[in-house]
Structures are given as C-alpha cells and as structure tokens.
Amino acid sequence: MTGQVRTVDGRVAGRRGQATRQKLLDCLSEMLSSSPYRDVKVIDVARKAGTSPATFYQYFPDVEGAVLEIAEQMAAEGAGLTELLEGRSWVGKAGWQTAQELVDGFLEFWKRNDAILRVVDLGAAEGDKRFYKLRMKILNSVNNSLSDAVAELQSKGKVDKDVNPGAIAGSLVAMLAAVASHQKGFTAWGVKQAELKPNVALLVHLGVTGKKPTK
Amino acid sequence: MTGQVRTVDGRVAGRRGQATRQKLLDCLSEMLSSSPYRDVKVIDVARKAGTSPATFYQYFPDVEGAVLEIAEQMAAEGAGLTELLEGRSWVGKAGWQTAQELVDGFLEFWKRNDAILRVVDLGAAEGDKRFYKLRMKILNSVNNSLSDAVAELQSKGKVDKDVNPGAIAGSLVAMLAAVASHQKGFTAWGVKQAELKPNVALLVHLGVTGKKPTK
DNA sequence: TCGGTAAGCTGACGGCATGACAGGACAAGT
DNA sequence: ACTTGTCCTGTCATGCCGTCAGCTTACCGA
Known part of the structure; x- marks a missing residue:
C-alpha cells in the first residue's frame, strides 16, 4: 500500500533520511502540544530536531503537510x-x-x-x-x-x-x-x-x- | 461595564478611530471565513480594510487579540x-x-x-x-x-x-x-x-x- | 581499493510579515 | 489662524519563509 517514502523533489529516502524525517515529525508533534498551532514555526521545529529549515522543506511541503503525515x-x-x-x-x-x-x-x-x-x-x-x-x-x-x-x-x-x-x-x-x-x-x-x-x-x-x- | 475603547498605547478612540477599528474587525471576520486561521495575516486584513498594518497594531496587540474582540x-x-x-x-x-x-x-x-x-x-x-x-x-x-x-x-x-x-x-x-x-x-x-x-x-x-x- | 552516483544536509538569499516609532494629516474648539 | 489631541502612515530593524546551488556522506559495483 504505502509506496516508498519520498522527498519533495522526488528522491527516495534511505535509512538516514527516514530517521531525520521521523525526528522532524516527532519534534513537530511535541511543538504542537506545547504551543498554539498558529505559532508553530518551521524554524523552531528544525532547531528542535537539530537540523535546518531547508531540511524540513526537503521532506514536507509545509507545516500543514507534516501535520497530515502525523495524523x-x-x-x-x-x-x-x-x-x-x-x-x-x-x-x-x-x-x-x-x-x-x-x-x-x-x-x-x-x-x-x-x-x-x-x-x-x-x-x-x-x-x-x-x-x-x-x-x-x-x-x-x-x-x-x-x-x-x-x-x-x-x-x-x-x-x-x-x-x-x-x-x-x-x-x-x-x-x-x-x-x-x-x-x-x-x-x-x-x-x-x-x-x-x-x-x-x-x-x-x-x-x-x-x-x-x-x- | 465596557469602558471607553482604547488604542494599544492608551489613547481613547474617537468617532473616526472606532469606525476604522470596527472596519478592521469586520475585515478580519471575513478573512477568517475565507481562509485558514493559520494563514490570516495582519497585512491582508489591513489591505482589505484599505489601511496599513501599522493602523491595525494601533488597535490590537495581534490577530489573536482582535479575534477575542470579535468573539x-x-x-x-x-x-x-x-x-x-x-x-x-x-x-x-x-x-x-x-x-x-x-x-x-x-x-x-x-x-x-x-x-x-x-x-x-x-x-x-x-x-x-x-x-x-x-x-x-x-x-x-x-x-x-x-x-x-x-x-x-x-x-x-x-x-x-x-x-x-x-x-x-x-x-x-x-x-x-x-x-x-x-x-x-x-x-x-x-x-x-x-x-x-x-x-x-x-x-x-x-x-x-x-x-x-x-x- | 577506487571512483561514481545518489542521498542527505546546509549556507545564503530575496521576499514578506511583524511590530515599533516619529512625524504628518485632520477635525474641533477658541 | 492657532492649538490640541486624535488618527493614520512611511519607514525601519528584525525575523521567518521557501528555494537553490553546492558541499558532504553513504552505498555499490568494478
């Protein structure tokens, strides 16, 4: 059912990539629990995950997209x-x-x-x-x-x-x-x-x- | 109960001021109906009301504050x-x-x-x-x-x-x-x-x- | 062992929203 | 006309957004 996990630009994600991707999702999840939805910023999520905003955008089109993934x-x-x-x-x-x-x-x-x-x-x-x-x-x-x-x-x-x-x-x-x-x-x-x-x-x-x- | 309407910096709002204030609230209301909460920006509300962002911030601390007012x-x-x-x-x-x-x-x-x-x-x-x-x-x-x-x-x-x-x-x-x-x-x-x-x-x-x- | 290739990450940048301020426009009274 | 206080906006520093080129890392076949 679920095809391979892909980045926004079409590459298939390997082991490492999937790990950071998941880490970003986890951090976003935490972020959503601790601050209002409106104030959740990509940069904060990235920082929390110990990576950069650009990395976030490699895996998700935007915050909404990532939320859909978690959901x-x-x-x-x-x-x-x-x-x-x-x-x-x-x-x-x-x-x-x-x-x-x-x-x-x-x-x-x-x-x-x-x-x-x-x-x-x-x-x-x-x-x-x-x-x-x-x-x-x-x-x-x-x-x-x-x-x-x-x-x-x-x-x-x-x-x-x-x-x-x-x-x-x-x-x-x-x-x-x-x-x-x-x-x-x-x-x-x-x-x-x-x-x-x-x-x-x-x-x-x-x-x-x-x-x-x-x- | 409701004291005078005041600006953020403490001045009392006169007739004209109250009018623009209300207009901003109305436009925000419309905005909320037509686009997701997360995407409602001060600048859009201000534009729609035919005024500038600075004016918005004169009457409300932020979007949330204005929403509270409408509510x-x-x-x-x-x-x-x-x-x-x-x-x-x-x-x-x-x-x-x-x-x-x-x-x-x-x-x-x-x-x-x-x-x-x-x-x-x-x-x-x-x-x-x-x-x-x-x-x-x-x-x-x-x-x-x-x-x-x-x-x-x-x-x-x-x-x-x-x-x-x-x-x-x-x-x-x-x-x-x-x-x-x-x-x-x-x-x-x-x-x-x-x-x-x-x-x-x-x-x-x-x-x-x-x-x-x-x- | 050694390239070659694709995955993975980031610095940097133009663009835009935020929020603050000072100063100009305006209305009303004197 | 002048003063006073309200009202609005141009402008600016700051910070986030979203993208790209380019660098590093991991994997693989020869």
Whole structure:
C-alpha cells in the first residue's frame, strides 16, 4: 500500500533520511502540544530536531503537510478503537459496560493524541477535504460500529423506525470527540473528570438503545 | 461595564478611530471565513480594510487579540440563545418541540458565526484561558438552562438520582457545537442535513428527560 | 581499493510579515 | 489662524519563509 517514502523533489529516502524525517515529525508533534498551532514555526521545529529549515522543506511541503503525515500515522492506531465495540452487546448489564468502556477508551485515545486531533478538527471544520477525510478515517471504526449497533436494534424492533442510525452514531461520536477535547472546560464548569465519564456513557447508551441502562 | 475603547498605547478612540477599528474587525471576520486561521495575516486584513498594518497594531496587540474582540461581541449575541429554553416544558409533546427548537436555533447560531467559533474552540482546546472563558460565556446560557431542566426533572423523581445535571448539559452542548461545526462531515458520511436535525433533537430529548419523546 | 552516483544536509538569499516609532494629516474648539 | 489631541502612515530593524546551488556522506559495483 504505502509506496516508498519520498522527498519533495522526488528522491527516495534511505535509512538516514527516514530517521531525520521521523525526528522532524516527532519534534513537530511535541511543538504542537506545547504551543498554539498558529505559532508553530518551521524554524523552531528544525532547531528542535537539530537540523535546518531547508531540511524540513526537503521532506514536507509545509507545516500543514507534516501535520497530515502525523495524523495519518495516528489514524492507523485509531483503527484499533474498533475493538472497543467489536462483538459487544448493547443489551442489559453488558450494554451498560459496553457504553462505559467505549467512553473510557475513546477519551483515553483522544487525550493521548489531543494536539494533533485539535489541528485535524480545525482543518476539517475549515472545510479542508484532506483533513475531514482523515477525521472520517479516524472516527470511521467507532462510527460504523455504533451505526451498525443501532441498525441492528432497529431491525429487531427495539428502536423506532424513523431513527437514522448514521445520524445518531455520527452525533454521538462528535459528542465524544468534543467532550474529550474540552475536558478542561468541564472542570472549569464545576464538573469533575470522574463524574463526567459515567454521564457521557449514559448518553451514549440512551442514544444507541433509546433506553436507560440497567446497572 | 465596557469602558471607553482604547488604542494599544492608551489613547481613547474617537468617532473616526472606532469606525476604522470596527472596519478592521469586520475585515478580519471575513478573512477568517475565507481562509485558514493559520494563514490570516495582519497585512491582508489591513489591505482589505484599505489601511496599513501599522493602523491595525494601533488597535490590537495581534490577530489573536482582535479575534477575542470579535468573539466578545458575539458572546453578547449568544446570550440570546437563552430564549430557546426559557420557560419551556420538557414534558410530552411540548418537550419534543423544545428539543427541536433548541437544535434548530443552536445550529443556526453556530452556522452564522462558524468562522470565529472555530477559532474560539481551537483556543479553548489549546488551553488558553481567555478563550475557554469566552467559550463558557457563549455556551453558559444554554448550558445553565439545560442543567436546570435536568435538575428540576430530577427533583421531581423523573430522572435518576445519580445523574449529574451539569455533566449531562455540558455534554449535550458540546455535542451540539461539534455537530454544528462538522455539518459538512456528516453529508460526506451520507447523512443529509434534514435527517440530522431530528436525530440530534432526539438525543437531546433523551439526554434531558431520559425518555423517548412523544411526537 | 577506487571512483561514481545518489542521498542527505546546509549556507545564503530575496521576499514578506511583524511590530515599533516619529512625524504628518485632520477635525474641533477658541 | 492657532492649538490640541486624535488618527493614520512611511519607514525601519528584525525575523521567518521557501528555494537553490553546492558541499558532504553513504552505498555499490568494478
């Protein structure tokens, strides 16, 4: 699938080249965590990586391009989120546990990658196709699983006919993402971390099944 | 509350000054709608406003500072969102209508101000206090109203004791904001605008009351 | 061992944005 | 007309951007 890694001017990158390339990505990643996106400069990233700006431009067209690269790497990891839902039940006590574990796993994933996800979210909101395709890629696993779960319950008559599984799943995923990236905002609102999770899980359960969980 | 409008170097702005200041803000606003936040340059804003960069720096410390100003103006307007919930009932058919109108009004508001809200969201996610205080200010009206509604239903025994009204309200508001700013993403996911709203309204209703709406 | 070739890196440069200042234009009152 | 304070801009030093030519390094086949 992934062809060879190439420089901007078309050369194939060897071992050493890939190393510096990766180092630049790592430094950019750190940079994004520590300073606002708008203020991240190529020269700072290069300095941090112990190299020169020119080297940066050899591997990436610009900062945005490098961010896309990082996000791409993360998207692969994000596919692992499917495990949170694969083969899980949404009925009875098991359903409540499924919801809880989904929230837990999702929030953890988001926290671990918050810096890049912030930027991806921004790019997507700004209407950049590359970014919202990436966002889709990251969220697809969870979204599809949720959508399937709703559709299945619907086919069994446990959920109203006029519910749109895709819309519900998408909204719930959007909620999870938003809650994850504004966790600090919640504490400022007087809601503690520990209290937040079960309540979000409750909302997820309600959304998927239409019923309160049996705990 | 708002003292006199002042320039960066402390002078009070007169009529003419306020006009150019406002013009700069308007142009910045437009700029934010048409190009990515990262690429908005002072010089472009100034050119668009038919003035020079130096003038911009007379009224604002930097782009961020000007954005905060715009957001502040919008926050005032955002307080009007309270009307969507003031004195509304969450019981029976009226409850369903309340949910629908809330979703409608909120999405409309967000769409109207999406460019600035995007930036505010980013700033808040990046942990900038000024931005997440502003975000709180904007969302407070809706958040508090929702929180009160849940708390009231709870006191009547219609909602479980272990529900945290603040957490529920915050999560729902976060969902609304996220859905609003990623509406395009939904259509890319095969969910149409028209289908989205009622499903989000359903989630809101479920979240607040714990029950399916009677339509 | 020894070129040859491609990969890898950087110094340097024109171009542009930033942010500061001093001075000129302008409006309003006297 | 003169004064005063507001308002705007030309200009400048600084620093980042993005590119290129050219140097160094690693690999490979003869």
